[in-house]
Amino acid sequence: MITDAADEDLMVLYQRGEVRAFELLLTRHRKPVYNFILRFVGDKETAEDLLQEAFMRVIKGAEAYKRQAKFTTWLYTIARNLCVDQTRRRKHRKHASLDAPMDTSDDSGTLMDVIPSNEMASDRKSVNKQLHETMQRAIAALSEEQREVFLMREFLDMPFKQIADVVGVPENTVKSRMRYALEKLRLDLDEYKDVAKAAP
């Protein structure tokens, strides 16, 4: 059955002109890639564009794909490179200040006002929501190298070896980056440790 075939087999089928194989690949990997990109860049619109671009590159490069390469490694390498490029482009832009007023009027609030505060919510749902938002901010605060390793390791459950292949660094470097990422998250989320333990 084609639906049970491995990603690599599906890619080979697509190389032979089987469009159905690519549709299956798209179905399997569109969502995780999208979420990886979204957590990497932190912006939905940009994530959609990058997802589209990532699969377009897969289509264009399908003819040169070799069966020996792991498809997910190839796919996430493309996605990660796109994210890195996007992040570097964004660095050159001028960011809006969180403290600056959104309007020219004196009574207008700031961005900081609309961002949820770190204060604990009374009910569970709001606590979870607050935890998630805090978690996203902490992940976004990671360095680029630590963030990509953390995302691939914790959300995509990739082995270190594959992460090393995607990132293009030695496996030990990946582990080191992961360790520092966790350390930084632990420090950032230390005050929510008890809330997290209490969360369902």
Place this chain on the structure above:
Amino acid sequence: MTSRRPSTGELTDAAPEDAPGTKRAQAAESDAGASAASGDDEPGLSAMRAVWLTMRDEAPPDRGLAELLAAARRQADVMRPPSLWQRLVAGLRRPPVLALATALVLIGGAVLIGRRLPDELSRPEPPAVSADPAGASRAGVVVQPRGETGSGQADERRRDPAGGPGAAEGPTDRPGNGSSATTDRPGGGDGLAGGGVGAVGAAAQDAPHPSPEAERASPRHATAPSAPALRPAERPLARDAVERHLAPPMPRARPSAPMAVPGAPVTPKDDGLVVGRDVPRPPAERVVVQRGASPPSSARNGAGASKAGEGAPSPTAARAGAEGRPGTGASSTAAAPTEEPARGENLGAKADDAPADSGPVAPTRRGATRGPVTREALAALYKQCAAAAQGGDCAAVKRLVEQIARTDRGYRARVAKDAAVAKCLAE
């Protein structure tokens, strides 16, 4: 730089990542493995992991999905392997395959030609050709014995590979093919050599040549009809076949050997080298010029004589053969087949005008009955021309020159010797 291990809190030498001193720390920590990196041993971090693991994955929007699938279909069409026919055609268009096909065609053609050759050789020759060796007698041609003329065909070919085989294998239907080179050779032409040989050479190749004894013994052959000309494509092959079948054990003359015909007129040569200055020769030296003289063989000579109304080998060639010079005679002239393409026709035209007793007339390949032109007639024309020029009748001179020009293309070289004629022509 000393830092604290994130998961265990131990102090390590690990520096911040990617710093120059981090490699040793990474090597030391690599054994710690994923468990240390994932921080499973710290309860606080495990609780936080539980939080981020509960973070829901968002579904990507369907925007752009159709474009993605359309692009995937286009690329699939590009990547789709060609069909069997397309692959076959593409394979056949590759240069090595084309080269192989070319080689096969060439080899096949060679094999086909090689198979046709024996068939042509084994084809029975026309009975008129094989049974009528009387052409030479009818032509009044006397073939010199082999001892006088030199060697036969084999000898000629051996001694003159350029000339003999060339004449034997050259296209016999080409006018002027033959002995023009012979006439150009120094000392080769003495009034009878050269031009016009080509017109009759094919005939000489097509029929056997009788021996002089046979000619003398059977004078009736002098009036026997000549053998019909073979088809051009058959000539070289049939000639060889005739040689094999009919070559009698008789003295053979060189193909270019003069076939002296007692009482026969001399065919003027149209290459313009010698005819004009010659005086009529004794009857024993009169020959019929044979155009395109074939390689020496008795059969071939006989064949030539059967159509000898068109001519006989030139005396130049005859002398060359008698002297045993290689490469002389008509056979060597085949190397210059196109020197004067219209010689034979000129000769034929003159032959038509020749008197009936000037020699036998045989049908040529072109269908007309062309007989030899006597040297006397030509000499008479020259004399008349000279006389008219001396008398100041330039109109008559021009008319005579035109008449001469029909037969002798080299008339200018000869008539120009006469100052009066030249003066008239210059007018």
